[in-house]
Amino acid sequence: MLDVCLLGTGGMMPLPYRWLTSLMVRYNGKSILIDCGEGTQIAMKEKGWSPKPIDVICFTHFHADHISGLPGMFLTMGNAERTEPLLLIGPKGLERVVTALRTIAPELPFEIKFMELSDTQQSIDLGGIKLNAFKVNHNITCYGYSLEVERVGMFDLERAKEQEIPQKYWSRLQKGEVIEAEGITYTPDMVLGAPRKGLKVTYTTDTRPCESIVENAKDSDLFICEGMYGEEDKVKKAKEYKHMTFYEAAELAKRSNVAEMWLTHYSPSLVRPEDYMKKVRKIFPNSHAGKDGKSVELMFQD
Amino acid sequence: MLDVCLLGTGGMMPLPYRWLTSLMVRYNGKSILIDCGEGTQIAMKEKGWSPKPIDVICFTHFHADHISGLPGMFLTMGNAERTEPLLLIGPKGLERVVTALRTIAPELPFEIKFMELSDTQQSIDLGGIKLNAFKVNHNITCYGYSLEVERVGMFDLERAKEQEIPQKYWSRLQKGEVIEAEGITYTPDMVLGAPRKGLKVTYTTDTRPCESIVENAKDSDLFICEGMYGEEDKVKKAKEYKHMTFYEAAELAKRSNVAEMWLTHYSPSLVRPEDYMKKVRKIFPNSHAGKDGKSVELMFQD
Numbered sequence A, B: 001m002l003d004v005c006l007l008g009t010g011g012m013m014p015l016p017y018r019w020l021t022s023l024m025v026r027y028n029g030k031s032i033l034i035d036c037g038e039g040t041q042i043a044m045k046e047k048g049w050s051p052k053p054i055d056v057i058c059f060t061h062f063h064a065d066h067i068s069g070l071p072g073m074f075l076t077m078g079n080a081e082r083t084e085p086l087l088l089i090g091p092k093g094l095e096r097v098v099t100a101l102r103t104i105a106p107e108l109p110f111e112i113k114f115m116e117l118s119d120t121q122q123s124i125d126l127g128g129i130k131l132n133a134f135k136v137n138h139n140i141t142c143y144g145y146s147l148e149v150e151r152v153g154m155f156d157l158e159r160a161k162e163q164e165i166p167q168k169y170w171s172r173l174q175k176g177e178v179i180e181a182e183g184i185t186y187t188p189d190m191v192l193g194a195p196r197k198g199l200k201v202t203y204t205t206d207t208r209p210c211e212s213i214v215e216n217a218k219d220s221d222l223f224i225c226e227g228m229y230g231e232e233d234k235v236k237k238a239k240e241y242k243h244m245t246f247y248e249a250a251e252l253a254k255r256s257n258v259a260e261m262w263l264t265h266y267s268p269s270l271v272r273p274e275d276y277m278k279k280v281r282k283i284f285p286n287s288h289a290g291k292d293g294k295s296v297e298l299m300f301q302d
Helices: A040-047 A070-079 A094-104 A157-162 A167-174 A211-217 A232-240 A246-256 A273-283 B040-047 B070-079 B094-104 B157-162 B167-174 B211-217 B232-241 B246-256 B273-283
Strands: A002-008 A022-027 A030-034 A054-058 A086-091 A112-117 A121-125 A130-135 A143-151 A179-181 A184-186 A196-204 A222-226 A261-264 A287-289 A294-298 B002-008 B022-027 B030-034 B054-058 B086-091 B112-117 B121-125 B130-135 B143-151 B179-181 B184-186 B196-204 B222-226 B261-264 B287-289 B294-298
Touching: A002 A040, A002 A196, A002 A261, A022 A040, A022 A196, A040 A070, A054 A070, A054 A130, A070 A094, A086 A094, A094 A112, A094 B094, A130 A211, A143 A211, A167 A179, A196 A211, A211 A222, A211 A246, A222 A246, A232 A246, A246 A261, A246 A273, A246 A287, A273 A287, B002 B040, B002 B196, B002 B261, B022 B040, B022 B196, B040 B070, B054 B070, B054 B130, B070 B094, B086 B094, B094 B112, B130 B211, B143 B211, B167 B179, B196 B211, B211 B222, B211 B246, B222 B246, B232 B246, B246 B261, B246 B273, B246 B287, B273 B287
Parallel strands: A030 A054, A054 A086, A086 A112, A196 A222, A222 A261, A261 A287, B030 B054, B054 B086, B086 B112, B196 B222, B222 B261, B261 B287
Antiparallel strands: A002 A022, A002 A294, A022 A030, A121 A130, A130 A143, A143 A196, A179 A184, B002 B022, B002 B294, B022 B030, B121 B130, B130 B143, B143 B196, B179 B184
């Protein structure tokens, strides 16, 4: 089960009724946060989720609305007596930017590790979760992220028997162990059927539509995409500031063959995103206007 | 009229139901903000006040809960197309700290000016408002502030006549002009009675009780003081972390002969400050538990 919460849906500045865009994902005891603008720690508390067990914080880019909440988040984690190291992932310059922000949060009881992205496409194993970072098209370097949980095949009794694998190893092999015994190497795939469908969530914001999004969002169970403007005539503005309209996001969802799309990162001038959804759903039917705290528990298919 | 709003009342970390401690004062077209933690710009918007016309931002000290909202505030001011310079006042190191935070807000359409405090006691003329900064006693350098609006005497017809001041100068003198005419210098005090009572607001947070507070808060119309803990047995904790209990704040209010006290900067563990106010009022009757957005229009006495 992948527990996903869109903590906020605002772009540019936090508003009394809208937190800044940020995504939190929990899986198997791990917590991952993507983006941390001013107020993200409050949004998290409002949702009832805790910042303490966050293992990784990813940043799409270094505009303030995506990182200004970091010093406060650090201190709140510190006040909760966190001692486990925290991994930060983001574009080149991450350590420099975070070090500058730590001027007001210099003493923390946990270590901060940095992983700076430099490739156009990068895959990172977060232990049970595969994080794919991909460059998108904004006015500064910006990445989108997809999170994938792969799922091995079911135990295949016939195959195990056919290959004469000793029964005493079945359970360990099924759990992923490689076993050497009497000169023979037994691997998990020897007792498993074809991999089953896993889970995939893709998050991208502050970008024009681009091919890297289509490629990386492909077949996602959930595609969370920026929609800065709902008004169709704001496409010029979207191009100028390197953002998207709702309709451009919907086209991406359609081309990526995702199961569901949530829009986010609304312009402060956009008060009622719902007003535009009817038209958006004509392009991609399973489109939803994201709301602060909107969450879903994505389940493996049986 | 001095328009005062306590935008938030929290200490340490912002909470879903409590913004971080910050004070905004408006007088005669001028706006002054003291402290700007994470979320202060949202608190301001919630109150319906605008960040655009802020002339001065004062900082008590550089713990994150008092300055972490600054990059976002800068950007929101910039997005509102502010071009007037902004004066920042705070302890030594101000420019270094703000420059570091500007890593995520590098481009702004207005100039930022710095005034770093170094004396124990410093008086600054903000044009119509006198700002007194005074060192208090925290675990890093920290200042309290009092804002004073002085008020000249009423026009004194008898005095003006007695001194044979030409009537044509009366109005200009009353408005504060110094006039040289026919070898004589006429000064405003020549047509005015004794100065009338002005207005005074004092704000101090993140400190142990100390004499500089008593001296500077003296006779304030409104004294806004930190009260980190309501529980009497937390005085040890207050001493350790260099904060105050509600009762220590009330003692200061009493000794300073202020008209009214508001408590602020509550510990996140303190859920209902009101619960302790009965005891606080035994020490200083006109004590109030500050609330987010609590405001008052202080009027000149006639």
